[in-house]
Amino acid sequence: MAIKEITSHADMLQHFDDKKKNYVLLYKKGTENSDCAYKNIEEALKSAKNINLVAADVTNVRDIHTRYEIKTAPTLLVFKGNDFLTTVKGCNDVNYYISYFESNLFTAGNDGEEKPQKRVTVYSTPTCSWCNTLKTHLRKNGIRFTDIDVSKDQKAAEAMVKKSGQQGVPQTDINGQIIVGFDKQKINTLLGIN
Secondary structure, rough: OOOOOOOOHHHHHOOOOOOEEEEEEEEOOHHHHHHHHHHHHHHHHHOOOOOOOOEEEEOOOOOOOOOOOOOEEEEEEEEOEEEEEEEEEEOHHHHHHHHHHHEEEEEHOOOOOOOOOOOOEEEOOOHHHHHHHHHHHHHHHOOOOOOEEEEOOOHHHHHHHHHHOOOOOEEEEOOOOEEEOOOOHHHHHHHHHO
């Protein structure tokens, strides 16, 4: 499915479905991170069906990022109906977007019974097998999370070490509580996974 381009905030709202999750990709065409996010989301949309997603190039569309105080591109804005929920920043891999869209489809089907999910950030590296085990566990249980590859993001790696005092991965930040390694029992307890 091709990503539909929008021209303004009013145009964005016209494309929203008030009964579903709606997504808006704010990007800056021609920049490495934005082009990466656009391409990976486009690829993810081939697998994740029935996703309501539009995009706006911040070079041309100037009234969306200011309204939601978005200062970086690319950023994926997530709405429930017209209500702004959260953002997903940067370029993530195709599988991340697929699992994110699918978990949102899953949680959106609870007819308002959805509990607010805790903020979950996973610090990982591509070569870490426990990192992949942890992320698979979270996806399997419908937990949305931000995956930060500390091998490519030095500032994030420094922030991770500052929070935990540890350099090893995986590390999981659940609403500010740091778990070093794949401590399944502790993660399940904090996230309410049975």
